Amino acid sequence: xxxxxxxxxxxxxxxxxxxxxxxxxxxxxxxxxxxxxxxxxxxxxxxxxxxxxxxxxxxxxxxxxxxxxxxxxxxxxxxxxxxxxxxxxxxxxxxxxxxxxxxxxxxxxxxxxxxxxxxxxxxxxxxxxxxxxxxxxxxxxxxxxxxxxxxxxxxxxxxxx
Amino acid sequence: xxxxxxxxxxxxxxxxxxxxxxxxxxxxxxxxxxxxxxxxxxxxxxxxxxxxxxxxxxxxxxxxxxxxxxxxxxxxxxxxxxxxxxxxxxxxxxxxxxxxxxxxxxxxxxxxxxxxxxxxxxxxxxxxxxxxxxxxxxxxxxxxxxxxxxxxxxxxxxxxxxxxxxxxxxxxxxxxxxxxxxxxxxxxxxxxxxxxxxxxxxxxxxxxxxxxxxxxxxxxxxxxxxxxxx
Numbered sequence: 001x002x003x004x005x006x007x008x009x010x011x012x013x014x015x016x017x018x019x020x021x022x023x024x025x026x027x028x029x030x031x032x033x034x035x036x037x038x039x040x041x042x043x044x045x046x047x048x049x050x051x052x053x054x055x056x057x058x059x060x061x062x063x064x065x066x067x068x069x070x071x072x073x074x075x076x077x078x079x080x081x082x083x084x085x086x087x088x089x090x091x092x093x094x095x096x097x098x099x100x101x102x103x104x105x106x107x108x109x110x111x112x113x114x115x116x117x118x119x120x121x122x123x124x125x126x127x128x129x130x131x132x133x134x135x136x137x138x139x140x141x142x143x144x145x146x147x148x149x150x151x152x153x154x155x156x157x158x159x160x161x
Numbered sequence: 162x163x164x165x166x167x168x169x170x171x172x173x174x175x176x177x178x179x180x181x182x183x184x185x186x187x188x189x190x191x192x193x194x195x196x197x198x199x200x201x202x203x204x205x206x207x208x209x210x211x212x213x214x215x216x217x218x219x220x221x222x223x224x225x226x227x228x229x230x231x232x233x234x235x236x237x238x239x240x241x242x243x244x245x246x247x248x249x250x251x252x253x254x255x256x257x258x259x260x261x262x263x264x265x266x267x268x269x270x271x272x273x274x275x276x277x278x279x280x281x282x283x284x285x286x287x288x289x290x291x292x293x294x295x296x297x298x299x300x301x302x303x304x305x306x307x308x309x310x311x312x313x314x315x316x317x318x319x320x321x322x323x324x325x326x327x328x329x330x331x332x333x334x335x336x337x338x339x340x341x342x343x344x345x346x347x348x349x350x351x352x353x354x355x356x357x358x359x360x361x362x363x364x365x366x367x368x369x370x371x372x373x374x375x376x377x378x379x380x381x382x383x384x385x386x387x388x389x390x391x
Contacts, residue, residue: 061311068315075320106323 001158005088008155011148012084012104016077018141019111023070027132029123037134038067038118062121066114070138073110077145080104084152091157101152108145115139184208184291188281191297194271201256202296203265204281208288214239217284218257218264222249224277234266248274271300 026037033044041052054063080103087097115138123129185207194200204218220234233244234253241255254267264283268275275298282293 060308064309064311065315067309068312068319071312072316072319075316 008148008151009081009084011144011151012077012081015104015107015141015144015148016074016081018137018144019070019074019077019107022111022134022138022141023074025134027134028118028138029126029129029135030132031129034129035132037132038063038070059121062117066118069110069114069117073107073114073141073145076103076107076110080107093157093159095157097152097155097157101149104145104149104152108142108149111138111142111145115142184283184285184288186281186283186291186294188279188294188296191299193299193301196271196273196300196302198271199267199269200271200298201265201267202279202281202298203263204257204283204294205262205264206283206285206291208262208285210285210288212260212262213286215286216259216262218259219282219284220264220266221280221282222247222277223280224248224274227277230278230280236264268298271298273300276300 023038026040026042027035028037030036035042035049036054039054041054042049043052080100083103084097084100087100091097115135118135118138186204187206188202188204192200192202202220204220215238216236218234218236219232221230221232223230231247233247233249234255235242236255236257236259239259243253243255244250249268252269254269255265256267257263257265262283262285264281278295278297280293280295283291
């Protein structure tokens with residue numbers, strides 16, 4: 001039972017870390033000299049990287065929607081961790097971790113919204129370049145948070161504290 | 162004791178300016194404006210000295226892409242001197258109050274050529290050592306929404322909605338529990354009134370009953386949970 005609990009906790013923690021990496025790091029789209037994202041654009045000039053503002057032709061409502069929903073996903077996932085620990089001590093026997101599951105599901109929804117908007121709106125016609133690690137981590141954390149929320153909805157408290 | 166403290170603080174405040182006599186000038190950082198509108202560029206300063214009669218304010222302007230700055234406004238000897246030859250002739254107005262350390266100017270009828278950096282330099286003799294402060298003017302056809310406003314409002318709205326839902330959920334639970342409790346009290350009350358004729362001493366227990374009922378209910382819950390644990 002303890003091993004299962006530790007595994008679930010680790011899964012949740014991993015999803016938080018992946019979400020933070022996807023949100024904070026400016027690497028959703030990369031080319032040989034550019035690493036750009038939802039906050040700033042890194043441009044390689046000779047040997048040094050310099051941080052620049054995102055180009056003005058970005059549709060800024062969509063950009064801010066991606067920013068907002070990825071931040072919300074991080075917030076929900078972190079709150080969900082605290083809720084899970086709290087529910088661990090306050091739930092009575094046989095009950096489900098619905099609250100934690102709801103938070104993880106919200107986080108999953110938010111990061112899905114962020115990644116989908118980014119996939120559909122930005123860099124659609126640029127052929128030179130590839131999706132960077134933040135983008136990939138965003139989709140991976142979508143999968144992790146989804147699995148995590150399913151586990152919370154299915155798990156029952158076996159022993160009372 | 163208090164008087165000693167007050168005297169000490171006054172003496173200290175008097176001593177400190179001897180060492181740090183820099184004047185600190187405050188302007189904005191960046192200003193956005195629409196073409197054709199007016200804008201007020203504010204400039205004020207902080208100085209340990211009283212505002213002297215020889216206080217001076219000086220505004221200079223460096224256009225975007227230009228190398229040098231030109232002087233466009235100077236206030237000295239109690240009188241303002243406005244630009245009458247440069248790009249701002251007839252468009253400048255002094256709206257500040259030097260007595261209150263305010264050296265703001267008003268720029269009228271802005272144009273795209275007014276994009277640039279405005280620097281305010283104020284001197285309050287003998288407090289003259291300080292760094293001039295600059296404000297950047299950006300002229301737009303349509304003022305864009307600042308970066309982060311939409312982001313912040315989306316986050317705030319979703320979190321606020323979540324908080325509202327949680328509060329409503331707990332409120333509903335509390336109200337339902339109170340309703341159930343009121344129903345059980347009224348039932349208990351009816352039973353007690355039937356026996357009132359024979360046992361009047363038990364009238365006061367009816368008043369104390371609500372708290373006892375709650376205690377009994379929680380006791381029952383505790384017993385049930387203990388049974389569950391076993």
